Amino acid sequence: MARIADVARAAGVSASTVSYVLSGRRPISPETRDRVLQAVRDLGYRPDAAAGALAGGRTRTIGLVAPRCDDLTAAIIQRMVGTILEVARRRDHDVLLIDPREGAEGLRRVIGSRLVDGVILMDTDETDPRAGLLELSGIPAVVLGSPSDTGLPCVDLDFAGAARLAVRHLRARNADGVALMSPPELIGPPGKGYARHTAHGFQSEAGPTHTVRVCEPTWAGVDDWLAAVTRELGTLTGIVVQHEAALPPLLGLLRREHRDDVTVVPICPSEIAHLLESPVDHVEIPVTAMARTAAETLLDQLEHPGPAESRLFEPRLVLA
Amino acid sequence: MARIADVARAAGVSASTVSYVLSGRRPISPETRDRVLQAVRDLGYRPDAAAGALAGGRTRTIGLVAPRCDDLTAAIIQRMVGTILEVARRRDHDVLLIDPREGAEGLRRVIGSRLVDGVILMDTDETDPRAGLLELSGIPAVVLGSPSDTGLPCVDLDFAGAARLAVRHLRARNADGVALMSPPELIGPPGKGYARHTAHGFQSEAGPTHTVRVCEPTWAGVDDWLAAVTRELGTLTGIVVQHEAALPPLLGLLRREHRDDVTVVPICPSEIAHLLESPVDHVEIPVTAMARTAAETLLDQLEHPGPAESRLFEPRLVLA
DNA sequence: TTGAAAGCGTTACCAC
DNA sequence: GTGGTAACGCTTTCAA
Numbered sequence: 001m002a003r004i005a006d007v008a009r010a011a012g013v014s015a016s017t018v019s020y021v022l023s024g025r026r027p028i029s030p031e032t033r034d035r036v037l038q039a040v041r042d043l044g045y046r047p048d049a050a051a052g053a054l055a056g057g058r059t060r061t062i063g064l065v066a067p068r069c070d071d072l073t074a075a076i077i078q079r080m081v082g083t084i085l086e087v088a089r090r091r092d093h094d095v096l097l098i099d100p101r102e103g104a105e106g107l108r109r110v111i112g113s114r115l116v117d118g119v120i121l122m123d124t125d126e127t128d129p130r131a132g133l134l135e136l137s138g139i140p141a142v143v144l145g146s147p148s149d150t151g152l153p154c155v156d157l158d159f160a161g162a163a164r165l166a167v168r169h170l171r172a173r174n175a176d177g178v179a180l181m182s183p184p185e186l187i188g189p190p191g192k193g194y195a196r197h198t199a200h201g202f203q204s205e206a207g208p209t210h211t212v213r214v215c216e217p218t219w220a221g222v223d224d225w226l227a228a229v230t231r232e233l234g235t236l237t238g239i240v241v242q243h244e245a246a247l248p249p250l251l252g253l254l255r256r257e258h259r260d261d262v263t264v265v266p267i268c269p270s271e272i273a274h275l276l277e278s279p280v281d282h283v284e285i286p287v288t289a290m291a292r293t294a295a296e297t298l299l300d301q302l303e304h305p306g307p308a309e310s311r312l313f314e315p316r317l318v319l320a
Numbered sequence: 321m322a323r324i325a326d327v328a329r330a331a332g333v334s335a336s337t338v339s340y341v342l343s344g345r346r347p348i349s350p351e352t353r354d355r356v357l358q359a360v361r362d363l364g365y366r367p368d369a370a371a372g373a374l375a376g377g378r379t380r381t382i383g384l385v386a387p388r389c390d391d392l393t394a395a396i397i398q399r400m401v402g403t404i405l406e407v408a409r410r411r412d413h414d415v416l417l418i419d420p421r422e423g424a425e426g427l428r429r430v431i432g433s434r435l436v437d438g439v440i441l442m443d444t445d446e447t448d449p450r451a452g453l454l455e456l457s458g459i460p461a462v463v464l465g466s467p468s469d470t471g472l473p474c475v476d477l478d479f480a481g482a483a484r485l486a487v488r489h490l491r492a493r494n495a496d497g498v499a500l501m502s503p504p505e506l507i508g509p510p511g512k513g514y515a516r517h518t519a520h521g522f523q524s525e526a527g528p529t530h531t532v533r534v535c536e537p538t539w540a541g542v543d544d545w546l547a548a549v550t551r552e553l554g555t556l557t558g559i560v561v562q563h564e565a566a567l568p569p570l571l572g573l574l575r576r577e578h579r580d581d582v583t584v585v586p587i588c589p590s591e592i593a594h595l596l597e598s599p600v601d602h603v604e605i606p607v608t609a610m611a612r613t614a615a616e617t618l619l620d621q622l623e624h625p626g627p628a629e630s631r632l633f634e635p636r637l638v639l640a
Numbered sequence: 641t642t643g644a645a646a647g648c649g650t651t652a653c654c655a656c
Numbered sequence: 657g658t659g660g661t662a663a664c665g666c667t668t669t670c671a672a
Binding site for chain 4: 367375
C-alpha cells in the first residue's frame with residue numbers, strides 16, 4: 001500500500017504538499033497539483049483514515065442510532081438510513097451504526113473513543129436520556145423526532161398539524177364519527193412524542209363524536225380495534241391512521257366487511273401509501289426530505305460549528 | 321478527556337502497562353491491574369479509537385453492504401443488519417455502513433483507507449464484481465448469498481432445496497397445476513443467485529403442469545400474474561412464492577375472488593409469514609441465524625486468520 | 641512483572 | 657507557493 005511519503009517522492013514534493021493538495025486547505029500551483037494528483041492515481045494512494053483522524057482530530061464519520069422494526073415501518077427506517085448515508089457520502093463522510101439497544105452507554109462509548117464527529121438520533125422517546133447526554137457532551141447532534149425538552153436541533157413533521165389536516169379532510173367528506181388509530185407507542189412512559197402530538201392535534205380538531213385508541217398491528221388486533229371503536233362511537237365513518245403497520249390489515253378488514261362508508265386517512269409516507277391495496281388520500285410524512293434535512297444540518301454543523309436550527313415540516317395532503 | 325498517560329500517572333504505572341491491562345495481552349499482577357482499572361474508572365478513560373487503529377493496525381470495525389428496499393423486504397434486511405450489529409458489538413466491534421450504490425468503488429475506498437477490518441456483503445448478483453474485488457484484496461469477507469463463482473465464504477439458504485420442499489408440500493395437498501412466483505430479480509443479467517436456484521429446484525420437482533413467472537410486487541402486478549398463469553396452466557391449484565413483497569396483494573386477491581382451491585406456500589422468513597392475513601404453511605428463510613452465522617464467521621476470521629467455511633442452511637417447513 | 645521508546649501515517653504549524 | 661517537523665494517542669518490541 002502506498003503511503004503519503006511514496007506519493008511525495010513520486011511527485012517530487014514534500015508530504016505536506018501532498019496533504020494540502022488533497023485537502024485543498026492551501027493554495028497550490030497548478031503544476032505541482034497536477035503532478036501530485038497524477039502520482040496519487042499512479043500509486044492508487046488512499047489516505048489512511050485512522051492516521052488522518054488522529055492527526056486531524058476528526059473522523060469524518062457520523063454515528064447513527066436507528067431503530068429496529070419488523071413490519072412495514074422498516075421500509076420507512078430503511079429509506080431514512082439510506083438517505084442519510086447518501087448525504088453523508090456526498091459530503092465525504094461515513095456512517096457508523098450505533099445499536100439502539102445499548103442506550104445511552106452506546107453513545108458514551110462512541111463519543112468517548114472519538115469514533116464519530118457527530119450523531120443523528122432517531123426514534124427518541126418523549127423524554128430521552130440520550131438527548132440529554134448528547135447535549136451535555138457537546139458533540140454536534142441532530143434529533144430526528146421531537147423529544148419534549150432538548151436544546152438539540154430537531155427535525156420532524158408537525159404531527160399535530162398533520163392530524164388536524166386529516167380530520168378536516170374527513171369532515172369535508174361528511175364523516176362524523178371519527179377515530180384515531182394510534183401505535184402502541186402512544187402509551188408511555190416514556191412514550192413517543194409524535195404519537196402524543198398527533199393525538200392532541202386530532203382531539204383539538206375532531207367534533208364531539210371521536211375517540212383515540214391504540215391498536216396492535218396484526219389482523220386480530222385491528223379486528224378488536226374496529227369492534228371496540230364502533231361500540232364506543234356508535235357510528236364510525238372516518239379513521240385517521242397514524243400507524244403504518246396496521247394499514248394492510250385495516251384496509252383488508254374494511255373491504256372484507258364491505259364497509260365502504262368508512263373513509264381512512266393515513267398519516268404516512270407516500271411510499272407506504274403506494275404499497276396499499278388501493279390508492280388512498282393521505283397526509284404525507286416526507287421521510288426522505290426529513291432525513292436529508294437532518295443529515296445536512298449535522299454536516300453543516302460539523303463544517304461550521306455554531307447553533308443549528310430545528311426544522312418542523314408542514315403537513316401536506318396527498319390525493320390518491 | 322483523559323489519555324492513557326493520565327491513567328498511567330494516576331495508577332503509578334507506565335502507559336504500556338495500562339495498555340496491557342486493557343488488552344489482556346500480557347499477564348499483569350492482580351494488584352497493579354486493580355489499580356489501573358480503578359484509575360480507568362475514576363478518570364472515565366476510553367482509548368482513542370483512531371490512535372488504537374493506527375498503532376494496532378486494525379480498526380475493530382466491520383463494513384456492511386446492505387441493500388435498500390421500500391417494501392416488506394425491508395423488514396428482513398433490517399433484521400439481518402440488526403443481528404449483525406448485535407453480534408459485532410458483543411465481540412467488541414463496530415459496524416460501518418457501505419452504500420451499495422457506490423458499487424465496487426465504495427469497497428475499494430473503504431478497504432484502501434483501512435476503515436474496516438472485514439466486510440459482509442449482502443444482496444450479491446449472480447456474478448458480482450464486488451465479490452471478486454474482495455477476494456483479490458485479501459481482506460476478510462463473508463457473502464450473505466450465493467454468487468456463482470467466488471472463493472469467499474458464503475452463507476445462504478439452500479433455495480433449490482427450499483423450492484423442492486415447497487413443491488412436495490403442495491403435492492401432498494393434491495395440487496396439480498403449480499406455479500412459482502419469482503421476484504423481478506430472477507431476470508438477469510446479472511440476476512440474483514437465490515432466484516435462479518429456487519427456479520431450478522422448483523422445476524426439478526414440479527410435475528408436468530407447472531410454470532415459473534416473475535411478478536411485480538403491486539396489486540395490479542399480482543392481478544396480471546394470476547391471469548397470465550391461469551391462462552397458461554389451465555388449472556392453478558398451488559403457488560410457491562419466492563417474493564415477500566407480493567404476498568399481501570396475492571393473499572388479498574385470492575381471498576377477494578374466493579379462490580379457496582389455491583394453496584400458497586411462501587419461501588420467506590417466519591417474521592414475514594406472521595404479518596400476513598392468516599397463518600400460512602411456509603418454507604422458512606432463517607434470516608436471523610443466517611445473519612448471525614455470517615457475522616460470527618467474519619469475526620472468527622478476524623481473530624484467527626485462515627480459510628473460512630461456507631454454510632448452506634437446510635430448508636425447513638413451518639406449519640401454520 | 642514492568643518500563644522505555646520506537647513506530648503507526650497523517651495534519652497543521654512554523655519557516656522560508 | 658512549498659518544505660520541515662512536531663504533534664496526535666496508542667501498541668508492541670526490546671530490555672531489565
